[in-house]
Amino acid sequence: MQDPRLLAKPPVCRLGCLALVRNQRGDVLLVDPDYMDGMILPGGAARPDEPPHLAAARHLHAETGLVIRLAHILAVDFTPADRYLERLTLVFDGGAVPDGTQITVPAQRQSGLLGARFVPARSLPDFMAPSQAARAAEALANRSLPVLLHGQRAA
Template sequence: MTSNEPPLYERDRAAWHEYLAEGNARQARKRVGADALIRNDRGEVLLVDPSYKPDWDLPGGMVEHNEPPRQAAERELREELGLELSLGPMLVVDWVAPHGPWDDSLMFVFDGGILDARQIRPLRAADPEIRAFRFYSLTHAATILRPYVWRRLEQALAAVADGTARYLHTL
């Protein structure tokens, strides 16, 4: 190729498309989840009790095919709690190693901000996937969350405090 020749993808778009399609078919696909860190004016955090797992969790859920993670978290909040919220910045991305029957995954946490009483009052468990929801103190949250979810929550709070997003690596 001479320096005046356009790159391959500009010369032969069909070949470039075929190359990308082949790579897309062979490369790993990641499971992705998206949660929200939501607080009240007392510094408590909103947690949910999912019906499909034995422990409490951050509100959010799994990203659907070709859905952006922030949109997924907003959709899950709407579907599960009836909460219309525009989420703020990404606070944490956590790579979770394969475990049990699950392949590895990427878990995002976005800033849901601080809700006031007017925003909290209409919350409801709007989906059978959610048995209950509640704002908990950090002390109590540490006792009901899985250790790696607690670590994700702690790091999300630290990211809010200093404005620096975190990358975690959960084994």
């Protein structure tokens, strides 16, 4: 028997999928979108039925050229509706990349990005909006949790 309450249309909530990537010194990779003030962690919204860790990896690759397997979550951030829909943002652990790793940002007209750079963790508030910097700081301070798909660790 199907419960009609389970089949009712759920509330709309955007799912943000971000990656926190560091270099060997612990600096954090940020991208600089042309559509907002300040820099942000690489990432974006998941598509319908797209697993969030794959959405974050897709955006990370599209924005920086990095191919990183994302298997752990560092932070979960809920933002109530304001001028946008309510949002649930997951920050995935992108680990540390070797020194000299090439970051490739597509042309601004394609990506909407002005660039990308590694920023010292203590300087994040100087480069990011307060809520973005707080999210990144919390992610840096936390131990990771595994990503699960239907109760199993994501491959």
